Amino acid sequence: MNIRIINNSKNTLPAYETAHAAGMDLRADLESAIMLQPMERKLIPTGLHIELPEGYEAQIRPRSGLAYKHGISIVNSPGTIDADYRGEIKVLLVNLSTEPFEINTGDRIAQMVVAKHEQVKWTEVEVLTDTTRGHGGYGHTGV
Numbered sequence: 001m002n003i004r005i006i007n008n009s010k011n012t013l014p015a016y017e018t019a020h021a022a023g024m025d026l027r028a029d030l031e032s033a034i035m036l037q038p039m040e041r042k043l044i045p046t047g048l049h050i051e052l053p054e055g056y057e058a059q060i061r062p063r064s065g066l067a068y069k070h071g072i073s074i075v076n077s078p079g080t081i082d083a084d085y086r087g088e089i090k091v092l093l094v095n096l097s098t099e100p101f102e103i104n105t106g107d108r109i110a111q112m113v114v115a116k117h118e119q120v121k122w123t124e125v126e127v128l129t130d131t132t133r134g135h136g137g138y139g140h141t142g143v
């Protein structure tokens with residue numbers, strides 16, 4: 001599918017790194033390098049604006065390599081880009097390690113998965129259909 005995009009950064013457009021990748025890597029769009037101190041969070045600009053079709057969302061997810069090697073994650077993971085959002089896509093990074101982490105413009109900081117979603121209409125009732133699970137949850141089948 002084609003999606004309209006504005007790229008106000010000097011970075012290449014987000015791209016799938018392998019043939020069947022689900023996510024496109026997003027790159028930081030910065031005027032100068034940023035340091036993320038331990039437990040600090042910062043909203044990182046990408047310079048990108050997109051026009052998703054109705055019925056689609058984009059999810060902003062952490063990259064496992066950055067998470068494993070440097071403790072870099074996303075506070076609101078997965079971030080949600082709504083189809084009617086026209087603002088700049090930003091990534092809310094957090095440094096969960098004990099070492100400062102430097103981010104430079106062009107660094108691949110997150111990945112974006114475009115997915116279909118439903119919008120539901122509620123049918124309000126007094127009783128829900130019974131199931132074997134019922135109210136069981138939070139490990140009620142064992143750990």
Ligand SMILES: O=c1ccn([C@H]2C[C@H](O)[C@@H](COP(=O)(O)OP(=O)(O)OP(=O)(O)O)O2)c(=O)[nH]1
Nearest residue numbers: 060076079080081082083085088089090091092
């Ligand atoms: O990681 C993110 C999450 C959100 N957004 C943008 C796109 C999204 O459509 C909008 C609103 O996000 P969300 O609904 O998660 O935030 P909110 O706190 O509910 O704000 P709003 O009241 O604007 O919906 O912010 C981003 O750029 N990056």
Ligand SMILES: [Mg+2]
Nearest residue numbers: 080081082085
């Ligand atoms: Mg919202």
